[in-house]
Amino acid sequence: MQGLHTHFRTRAGVVKAVDGISFDIAPGASLGIVGESGSGKTVTSLSIMRLVEPPGFVAAGRILFQGRDIIGMSEREIRGIRGSEICLVFQDPMSALNPVYTVGTQVAEALLAHQDLSRAAARERVIELFRLVGIPAPERRVDEYPHRLSGGMRQRVTIAMALANEPRLLILDEPTTALDVTIQAQILDLVRGLRQRVNTAVLLITHDIGVVTELCEQVIVMYGGRIMERGNVAQVTADPKHPYTMGLLASMPTRAIRGQRLAAIGGVVPNALRMPPGCPFQPRCPQAMDVCGTDPGLRDPGDGRRVACWLY
Amino acid sequence: MSNADPADDVLLELRNLRTWYPAGLGVLGRDTEWIKAVDDVSFTIRRGETFGLVGESGCGKTTLGRSILRLERPRSGEVIFEREDVLSMPPGRLKQVRRDMQAIFQDPHGSLDPRMKVRDLIAEGLVVQGKMRRDERDARVTELVDVVGLRREHLDRYPHEFSGGQRQRIGIARALALRPKFVVADEPVSALDLSVQSQVLNLLSDLQVEFGLTYLFIAHDLSVVEYISDRVGVMYLGRIVELASAEALYDDPRMPYTQALLSAIPGSEQATGRKRIILSGDVPSPLNPPSGCPFRTRCWLAQDICREIVPPLREVKTDHFAACHFADEI
Numbered sequence: 001m002q003g004l005h006t007h008f009r010t011r012a013g014v015v016k017a018v019d020g021i022s023f024d025i026a027p028g029a030s031l032g033i034v035g036e037s038g039s040g041k042t043v044t045s046l047s048i049m050r051l052v053e054p055p056g057f058v059a060a061g062r063i064l065f066q067g068r069d070i071i072g073m074s075e076r077e078i079r080g081i082r083g084s085e086i087c088l089v090f091q092d093p094m095s096a097l098n099p100v101y102t103v104g105t106q107v108a109e110a111l112l113a114h115q116d117l118s119r120a121a122a123r124e125r126v127i128e129l130f131r132l133v134g135i136p137a138p139e140r141r142v143d144e145y146p147h148r149l150s151g152g153m154r155q156r157v158t159i160a161m162a163l164a165n166e167p168r169l170l171i172l173d174e175p176t177t178a179l180d181v182t183i184q185a186q187i188l189d190l191v192r193g194l195r196q197r198v199n200t201a202v203l204l205i206t207h208d209i210g211v212v213t214e215l216c217e218q219v220i221v222m223y224g225g226r227i228m229e230r231g232n233v234a235q236v237t238a239d240p241k242h243p244y245t246m247g248l249l250a251s252m253p254t255r256a257i258r259g260q261r262l263a264a265i266g267g268v269v270p271n272a273l274r275m276p277p278g279c280p281f282q283p284r285c286p287q288a289m290d291v292c293g294t295d296p297g298l299r300d301p302g303d304g305r306r307v308a309c310w311l312y
Numbered sequence: 313m314s315n316a317d318p319a320d321d322v323l324l325e326l327r328n329l330r331t332w333y334p335a336g337l338g339v340l341g342r343d344t345e346w347i348k349a350v351d352d353v354s355f356t357i358r359r360g361e362t363f364g365l366v367g368e369s370g371c372g373k374t375t376l377g378r379s380i381l382r383l384e385r386p387r388s389g390e391v392i393f394e395r396e397d398v399l400s401m402p403p404g405r406l407k408q409v410r411r412d413m414q415a416i417f418q419d420p421h422g423s424l425d426p427r428m429k430v431r432d433l434i435a436e437g438l439v440v441q442g443k444m445r446r447d448e449r450d451a452r453v454t455e456l457v458d459v460v461g462l463r464r465e466h467l468d469r470y471p472h473e474f475s476g477g478q479r480q481r482i483g484i485a486r487a488l489a490l491r492p493k494f495v496v497a498d499e500p501v502s503a504l505d506l507s508v509q510s511q512v513l514n515l516l517s518d519l520q521v522e523f524g525l526t527y528l529f530i531a532h533d534l535s536v537v538e539y540i541s542d543r544v545g546v547m548y549l550g551r552i553v554e555l556a557s558a559e560a561l562y563d564d565p566r567m568p569y570t571q572a573l574l575s576a577i578p579g580s581e582q583a584t585g586r587k588r589i590i591l592s593g594d595v596p597s598p599l600n601p602p603s604g605c606p607f608r609t610r611c612w613l614a615q616d617i618c619r620e621i622v623p624p625l626r627e628v629k630t631d632h633f634a635a636c637h638f639a640d641e642i
Contacts, residue, residue, distance in 0.1 A: 036505035136593075150594045180368035181534065182591045185576035189590050207505065210578030251510035253539030254583075255562060261517070262510035262539075268475050269505075 004061035006040075006047045009054075015272040017043040017056070019225035019280075027168065030195065030202040032212030032233065034248075035222035038269050041205045044222075045171045048203075049088050050078045066168070084114040087162035091174035093154035096161070097146040103157045104142025110164045129160040132197075134190055152183035159190065166198060173205040188214045209249070213237060221245050224270065224280025227298065231305025241307045244281045279308065287311060323494060323526050324357040324380070329389035331372075331379045335599050347598050349375040350386070351550035354625075357494075362520065362527040364541030364558065366534055366573070370595060372550040373530045377496040380528065381413055382406065393494070411441055414487040416480075418499035423483060424471040430457075430482055431467040437489045456485040459522075461515060477508035481515070488519065498530045513540060534577050538562050546570050549598055549606035552625055556632035566634035566642060569607045605636070613638055 006018040018040040025031050035041040046052050048063055050070055063070040065086065070078065090096055098106060107129060108122040117125065123142065130138030133156040146154055155175060162170055172191070176184035192215060195202060204215055212219050212233055219236050221229040221244065229242040240246045250263035267284040270276060276283055282292040291310045298306040331350040349372045357363045367373045378384045380391050382398055391398040398409060414437075417423040424433055434453045438444050444452070457464055460481040471479055480500060487495055497516065501509040513536070519525060531537050537544055537558075544561045546554040546569065554567040565571045572589040574580065581588050591610045596602055602609045608618040617637050625635040636642070 036507060152594055180532065180595075181576045182368065182572055183594070184578070185588060185590055186592075188578070189588075208578060210580075213579045213582060248506055251506045253510070253513065253536050255538055258539055258558070261514050264510040264514055265507035268477065268508070 002062045005059040007059045008056045028199045030216040032204045032216035032219045039222040040225035084165040086169045087167040088171045093158045133160045323359040325392040327390040329353045331386045361542040364537035364544040367547035371547040411490040412493045414492040416497040460485045553635045566639040
């Protein structure tokens with residue numbers, strides 16, 4: 001991804017949901033994007049899938065997938081990639097499942113759209129996929145309708161659907177946010193196991209940095225449509241460099257600070273129509289300086305990571 | 313106040329509380345099937361403490377909170393608030409007692425009438441309870457706006473003009489208007505971003521000290537509950553399965569379900585070095601719960617006895633209660 005800008009035209013003006021971000025994912029690698037609401041993380045994933053709808057549009061930038069620019073592709077070309085080479089799993093599995101078809105039929109459709117298979121062979125393959133994602137009694141579950149399954153089981157179905165065509169890139173957008181913590185642990189365990197068996201790259205979008213530590217090697221912290229910090233997960237969580245990352249990690253309630261006040265980040269996320277010039281975090285930043293009114297770009301604090309802050 | 317009577321330390325006591333919903337009728341209207349959302353729950357909440365209630369969706373924690381406030385009709389049991397049973401109170405007395413028991417809900421958007429201005433939203437309880445002159449009421453509303461960290465110019469705006477965190481502050485001001493003693497906070501921060509969540513948690517702590525509040529803090533987020541609570545109860549399929557001080561419960565859980573729950577917190581393996589326990593299967597339907605221990609179908613320690621006998625919530629260490637036949641061994 002090179003300099004992606006995804007904007008939304010509104011009556012009140014242009015919202016720069018994604019405001020110039022660049023990153024890359026190697027084959028088989030795993031990258032987490034962490035951010036709060038309005039950070040632009042979901043619009044980033046939708047841009048990769050070319051699922052941004054008007055009034056949203058990609059204003060600038062390139063998204064190269066195996067060397068080809070997704071932004072410039074025809075609708076036909078992108079359809080050939082979407083659902084086969086790049087797949088997206090959403091937070092709410094019901095939004096990806098059609099309530100009037102059995103789950104088996106739906107996963108089979110995903111297969112048949114991109115592969116030349118007989119119906120019977122597709123059904124066999126679906127049962128295999130269900131077994132792979134840990135759905136018990138898959139021979140019977142294929143004939144169930146989505147509403148008959150629990151939230152965790154539905155999410156397994158959408159993961160099976162996403163894996164049906166062995167994608168090169170799997171995007172998980174808050175895959176466990178709607179799930180209970182014990183079910184979340186099952187799903188994260190499942191994705192970890194799948195990554196070892198199927199060599200797919202994973203882009204995980206989440207608000208929960210804990211989930212990133214479970215699944216990813218690299219992490220990007222987004223705020224106000226921009227990358228604030230990028231580095232390996234252990235480095236960033238143990239020793240955050242950007243004041244926003246520091247604030248975010250310090251806001252997490254933990255046992256170590258029981259009885260003490262949480263280090264809340266003051267203020268609120270600025271109005272998307274009136275982002276401050278320069279660093280978007282500057283109005284809430286405890287270390288803001290005059291120079292923060294200009295864009296710091298991504299800087300190297302000396303350990304190989306990238307931090308969008310004038311402190312470095 | 314004299315400390316002679318230990319009952320003075322108890323603000324609220326639940327005795328064998330059961331809230332069941334009919335889920336269909338059997339033959340001739342007999343043999344009704346029941347969803348046992350809250351099933352035989354007993355515990356006390358001490359004056360001035362934060363009692364955390366955790367559990368996964370459908371475990372009955374929200375129904376329990378609502379039953380205490382009599383927003384649900386429990387089938388049996390008692391809710392003793394300051395030595396009076398809320399469930400058997402006549403309506404007039406209930407209206408008086410409701411001043412002392414308030415609620416903060418998860419979705420501040422859904423619980424605030426979009427057609428009402430902030431001023432009227434905060435004053436609503438004062439109006440319903442009456443007895444206050446208009447100027448007194450206005451003064452109280454202004455005071456509340458200051459207390460929860462909103463600005464006075466916000467008073468004449470509507471809920472949709474506010475962010476999630478600010479709406480939750482409005483919800484808190486509403487709950488505090490009648491100077492309650494006890495507040496049920498049901499997922500008060502789970503709809504909020506992390507940076508805003510910490511502001512609201514700090515506010516709740518400040519208000520507790522300032523007004524001597526007692527909280528029942530209901531949440532699914534185990535880290536938030538550990539941080540904010542003095543004591544914690546864990547619910548599973550309508551029952552309290554473990555109850556202890558936050559330290560004891562998180563350091564030394566004695567019920568396998570609690571162990572699995574705590575081990576499932578993302579990042580906890582790295583943080584605590586405790587091995588992750590991946591439970592198989594889903595929570596059973598509350599309509600058709602397992603016999604004996606409700607957790608036995610997912611428990612890796614289950615024996616025959618677990619199928620036959622419901623393990624009572626018993627004291628395994630001082631002030632540490634667990635509902636497991638093997639709580640002493642694990």
